[in-house]
Amino acid sequence: MEELIPLSKVPMGKSVIIEAINCRKSLMKRIYDMGMTEGSKITPVFSSPFGNPVAYDVKNTLIALRKKDSNHILVRCLDEGSI
Amino acid sequence: MKEAYDFQIALAGNPNVGKSTIFNALTGLKQHTGNWTGKTVELCSGLFHIDELTFKLTDLPGTYSMSGFSAEEAVSRDYLCTQKIDCAIIVVDCNTLERGLSYVIEVLSQQKNAVLCLNMWDEAIKNGLDIDVDALSLSLGIPVIKTCASRKKGLEKLKNTVMSICENDDICIRKEALFRNLPLSDKERFSYTSQLLSNRSHKIVQNCIRHQNRKRQSKLDKVLTAKLTGIPIMLLLLCVLFWITVVGANIPSEWLSVAFGVIKEWLYQLLSFLHAPDFLTGILIDGVYTTLSWVVAVMLPPMAIFFPLFSLIEDSGYLPRIAFNLDCFFSRCGAHGKQSLTMAMGIGCNACGVTGCRIIESPQERLIAILTNNIMPCNGRFPILIAMIMMLFAGSAVNTGNSFAIAGGLVLILLGCVFITMGVSKLLSRTVAKGIPSGFALELPPYRKPQILKTIIRSLLDRTLFVLGRAVVVAAPAGVVIWLAANISVNDTSLLQYAADFLNPFGQFIGLDGVIVLAFILGFPANETVIPIIIMSYLSTGTLTDFTGYDELFRLLQTHGWTHVTVICMIIMTVLHFPCSTTCLTIKKETGSFKWTLVSMLIPTLLGITGCALVAGIARVL
Numbered sequence: 001m002e003e004l005i006p007l008s009k010v011p012m013g014k015s016v017i018i019e020a021i022n023c024r025k026s027l028m029k030r031i032y033d034m035g036m037t038e039g040s041k042i043t044p045v046f047s048s049p050f051g052n053p054v055a056y057d058v059k060n061t062l063i064a065l066r067k068k069d070s071n072h073i074l075v076r077c078l079d080e081g082s083i
Numbered sequence: 084m085k086e087a088y089d090f091q092i093a094l095a096g097n098p099n100v101g102k103s104t105i106f107n108a109l110t111g112l113k114q115h116t117g118n119w120t121g122k123t124v125e126l127c128s129g130l131f132h133i134d135e136l137t138f139k140l141t142d143l144p145g146t147y148s149m150s151g152f153s154a155e156e157a158v159s160r161d162y163l164c165t166q167k168i169d170c171a172i173i174v175v176d177c178n179t180l181e182r183g184l185s186y187v188i189e190v191l192s193q194q195k196n197a198v199l200c201l202n203m204w205d206e207a208i209k210n211g212l213d214i215d216v217d218a219l220s221l222s223l224g225i226p227v228i229k230t231c232a233s234r235k236k237g238l239e240k241l242k243n244t245v246m247s248i249c250e251n252d253d254i255c256i257r258k259e260a261l262f263r264n265l266p267l268s269d270k271e272r273f274s275y276t277s278q279l280l281s282n283r284s285h286k287i288v289q290n291c292i293r294h295q296n297r298k299r300q301s302k303l304d305k306v307l308t309a310k311l312t313g314i315p316i317m318l319l320l321l322c323v324l325f326w327i328t329v330v331g332a333n334i335p336s337e338w339l340s341v342a343f344g345v346i347k348e349w350l351y352q353l354l355s356f357l358h359a360p361d362f363l364t365g366i367l368i369d370g371v372y373t374t375l376s377w378v379v380a381v382m383l384p385p386m387a388i389f390f391p392l393f394s395l396i397e398d399s400g401y402l403p404r405i406a407f408n409l410d411c412f413f414s415r416c417g418a419h420g421k422q423s424l425t426m427a428m429g430i431g432c433n434a435c436g437v438t439g440c441r442i443i444e445s446p447q448e449r450l451i452a453i454l455t456n457n458i459m460p461c462n463g464r465f466p467i468l469i470a471m472i473m474m475l476f477a478g479s480a481v482n483t484g485n486s487f488a489i490a491g492g493l494v495l496i497l498l499g500c501v502f503i504t505m506g507v508s509k510l511l512s513r514t515v516a517k518g519i520p521s522g523f524a525l526e527l528p529p530y531r532k533p534q535i536l537k538t539i540i541r542s543l544l545d546r547t548l549f550v551l552g553r554a555v556v557v558a559a560p561a562g563v564v565i566w567l568a569a570n571i572s573v574n575d576t577s578l579l580q581y582a583a584d585f586l587n588p589f590g591q592f593i594g595l596d597g598v599i600v601l602a603f604i605l606g607f608p609a610n611e612t613v614i615p616i617i618i619m620s621y622l623s624t625g626t627l628t629d630f631t632g633y634d635e636l637f638r639l640l641q642t643h644g645w646t647h648v649t650v651i652c653m654i655i656m657t658v659l660h661f662p663c664s665t666t667c668l669t670i671k672k673e674t675g676s677f678k679w680t681l682v683s684m685l686i687p688t689l690l691g692i693t694g695c696a697l698v699a700g701i702a703r704v705l
Binding site: 026027030031032033034035036037038039040046048049050051052053055058059060061062063064065066068069 | 146147148178179180181182185277278281282285304305308309310313314403407408410411412414420444445523524525526527528529
């Protein structure tokens with residue numbers, strides 16, 4: 001089992017799996033609604049002109065998250081080639 | 084209104100999946116909105132017919148799930164639980180099927196008879212998506228239909244399926260029992276159900292989707308959100324939008340003024356034909372009619388241009404990108420990136436900006452955006468600002484040739500407004516609006532070509548007439564008050580003059596005078612009337628008059644003691660004072676709270692008075 005890192009540290013274009021979401025409760029609900037649940041795949045796609053927030057690909061949709069929120073989402077890196 | 088119908092149909096789905104397009108395609112434009120008991124969320128309903136049968140279709144609010152506490156979700160849930168629904172039409176966007184399925188399964192847990200609408204099918208084909216409809220139907224236990232609502236494809240089949248579901252009870256085969264009787268806390272419940280739904284959706288999708296392209300940054304996003312080009316393109320677009328609005332609105336505004344003038348003459352003749360007393364003629368024509376026509380002539384054209392254009396940009400999917408580009412500034416002030424959009428709308432009309440705050444999902448940020456919206460000067464206040472800037476330069480023999488300086492001054496004022504908005508937002512987020520939970524997870528929907536004609540008609544009907552209606556409701560009584568104040572005299576002095584004299588010491592203290600303060604107070608129904616009221620008072624005439632030219636106006640103002648300090652204080656006061664009555668009414672409706680309406684009036688007024696008093700004080704010392 002690889003080490004968990006915060007979602008905010010994942011480089012652009014690298015797909016990872018969400019392992020734990022430790023956000024505030026109010027945001028938690030919205031994050032779940034957006035299809036980000038434990039076990040789902042997420043990929044940072046591009047960032048805004050000022051670097052924050054960052055747009056992520058989740059279940060074929062684009063969702064923007066602020067860095068301070070994506071810090072609280074822990075992810076596990078995928079091995080190259082696997083899905 | 085009670086309508087006769089044979090079957091009741093509910094329309095459910097995530098936001099941005101083309102639900103309202105399906106609704107409109109099924110029911111035409113005949114619909115009426117009504118508030119669902121005690122909540123501010125509107126439920127749209129309309130009728131459609133198949134053969135001899137009448138179906139009542141109710142559009143549920145677009146939400147991502149139904150287990151939450153937000154008003155929209157509660158309404159959807161209550162509606163499905165308490166109403167006897169014969170069939171639910173659930174709409175999903177094929178391209179985001181996996182996420183949409185969570186919602187579908189949730190609806191199915193409350194509602195057995197349903198049909199799934201796979202909308203935007205043509206887009207899915209373009210994206211190389213292949214969905215096994217039969218397998219999906221089998222997994223869910225309900226019929227599944229491919230549609231493309233914007234091109235009216237698949238809608239006949241949808242209608243027929245709805246009819247057969249209503250008439251036969253054996254088409255939909257099961258009702259899912261999902262999260263009943265789970266002894267879990269809220270947090271666990273959310274986590275549990277979300278994961279349950281997510282896992283099941285994932286399994287279903289794995290069985291049904293054969294091929295799916297991976298999503299990369301689209302070409303448009305590479306330009307529109309890029310470091311170098313993102314911000315300049317956005318500013319350019321906003322400038323063009325305002326330019327079209329301001330320039331384009333002048334011509335119809337003039338036409339309307341002329342037309343209203345002609346009608347006014349007719350009304351005079353009609354009333355004199357009826358031998359109406361002078362008092363009645365005055366109050367009806369000079370009071371109510373003149374104020375009403377003033378408000379309509381000034382407000383209607385810019386709104387009728389701005390809102391359709393704004394709706395087009397909205398439908399293209401670009402608006403969330405603006406919020407995305409600017410969010411980092413707003414997040415520092417405890418606000419939401421989408422506030423940039425409501426501020427832009429506020430420059431068109433504050434009442435619309437406040438209504439637009441609905442696009443901000445989290446309550447705290449929405450409240451901040453509503454309370455600060457008025458700091459952006461609207462259409463009604465822009466002419467005052469332009470006149471004041473021109474007057475500042477008027478002393479130094481500057482004419483229209485120096486429009487560059489005027490534009491520059493306007494930009495400076497606007498920047499100041501943005502700055503103040505940010506400051507107040509930050510203050511609010513630390514004080515009164517603190518503690519209300521918030522969240523930011525912004526969806527960036529794919530770019531879509533907007534349906535131009537439909538969007539224009541819709542936004543004219545929904546937004547423009549809606550705001551105009553509210554404006555008219557408050558302008559009429561205000562016209563009566565202004566007329567009465569100007570025309571009832573005690574000891575040869577009108578009430579207006581008494582009020583102005585009474586307010587004069589306070590006015591002088593903040594660098595203005597009694598007449599100006601009174602004009603702002605009487606301009607409550609519409610800021611457009613501030614300058615006319617000032618002219619009316621200075622000239623001691625009993626009716627609102629338009630000034631014939633800036634030069635004449637400046638001479639008039641200078642003879643009444645206006646200096647550069649007065650002009651600067653006037654600019655401050657124009658930007659920072661209580662919102663107009665239409666906006667106040669809208670704030671009351673949107674927040675549902677008298678307290679917040681009052682706060683929204685107090686904040687700018689206090690800031691404005693303080694600012695003016697400071698400027699006047701410094702000027703006195705110097």
